[in-house]
Amino acid sequence: MNSSRIEDVMQAMVIRRHGDPDVLESADLPTPRPGFGEALIRVRAVSVNVFLDVANRAGRVPFARYDFPHVLGSEHAGELVEYGPDTEAEFPLGSRVVVHNAISCGTCKPCSDGRAESCANLELVGVTRPGAYAQFTVVPAANLRPLPQHVSFVEAAAMSVNGPLATVQLTDAGVRAGDTVLVQGAASSTGTMSAVVARALGCRVLGTTRSAAKLAELERLELFDAVVDSNEPGALDQIRERSGGGVDIVVDNVGSPELWKLTMGALAPLGRVVSSGAMFGGKVELNLAALYLASQRIIGVRSANEASRALFWQLVEDHQLRPVIDSTFPLEAVADAHRRLEAMSNVGRVVIEVAGA
Template sequence: MDDVKAIVLHECGGPDVLSHEEVPTPQPGPGEALIRVRSVGVNRTLDITIRAGEYPRPVAFPHVLGADPAGVVEAVGADVAGLDRGQRVAVFGGLSCGRCRYCVEGHDEDCVNRRYLGVHQWGGYAQYVVAPATVVFPIPDDLPFADASFIFRHFPTAFGQLEASADVQPGETVLVMGASGGLGLCAIQVAKLVGARVIAAAGGDERLEVAASFGADFTVNYRREDLAARVMEMTEGKGVEVVCENVGDPHLWQGAFNSLA
């Protein structure tokens, strides 16, 4: 196969350091799949911080970003079952080793050797990407590729926050900070699926309208309202059992903490 197009990073800096180039077509090794990329997200925590030089660990240059590609299987390596050429798939960017104690026990999210697509190996900012077949999953024919990239980036995180870590129970109340962002919207849906009530908090009324359309029971604008006071009012002075903090703004932390039961 001829060379393929990719957005390549040779140094950290502003958006202008992203270079549109041709690179050799990646080849799948044993246990891997080659994906023809149809969509990939722009992830603030990974893609933008790496490009800007703000990621806590350096990456090896040249580098291709992109943690959450979706597309079509082009080829598979040896020892791959369940994936066929032409199959529509999405890739989960968290790569666990499968060998450490946590992986063996089924807790691969705690893998001590955890790596990420687009961080520790070339990612999906290219026409083709190679990924372990264990993180490549078929998607329905009627699911748009862009939606699949979104779902595979944020829903596992939201599920881990609310189900695995917080063990949210039916009837409890969850405060979702940054509720109109990708992770926040997924957190709302996971909490509602469990049977919890959701207070969506965001910094703008239009954002809160989006959160409400995804199922939030109550909304609060933390840029113009007293967050903890409004939460206590909504919960009749009880507070919430869980805060899902997706903003990372230290100025909002105290209000979020004070909202807890």
């Protein structure tokens, strides 16, 4: 089914080798066509992910699989313009949609057990198949969700992965209204999104940052009940004082050994630490005696699942949630967006806007 004539060639930004941001270059590519069970999306916005995009560009994603030239870009939103042959049309053409970037096989044991987020054959848009630094993408029709009216394409791209991820992190940690949540690396896109979701779930939220300049910016967001400079010698005392003796949940996706000490020190008895990734390697010391004596837990969450996506988008509807947007760039300036993330200058999400499709 086609909504209109689609040009045979589209504009994209590609990499022909791994390297610094200068390897990103403009290219004209054949416009992809959807097959059975797939949909063609006119890309309007795509987030820049520090791992799936920036590290991927540099060749530091061990599970990436693609040939050059390759189109990066995983987390995106746009307009539904075409279904593949004999594909069931769940939404009308022209719908504003957000794309779930992970594609499960549906046949392995985790998929059969209803835990597709742990699929043994998981594919990712922009990592194991062509991505969204382009005017069009082809994705499974089952990976589409219509956008709430109040959510823009930029906001949708910014929340498409981090929102459901923050939701499953907190629900897997047994979050309850009134809990105190500490978000490490609060200025990152995942950090700000964790704060947005935690507040929607009725939690008190504390944050940390290693940047004095970002601390003031975070305080202005009014997402956090308090923000602490984790470099300060008295950081742990500040957190324990502001949390009334310790926090119920710590979201620590950083994996820094020094920050981990702060994570475990801030945790109250029966507290939970949840992590999805480790930017600084993830090798940390753990005092098992202290862990079991306080009945604390450490939880690893690989990615969101269908239940967390449904809950997150319901929260978006009910609470008019919006992400923290650091900055936006046009598609042709995607290299500058990568540089901003590499310099760790952002507070919140960096998003690419795609025009002219």
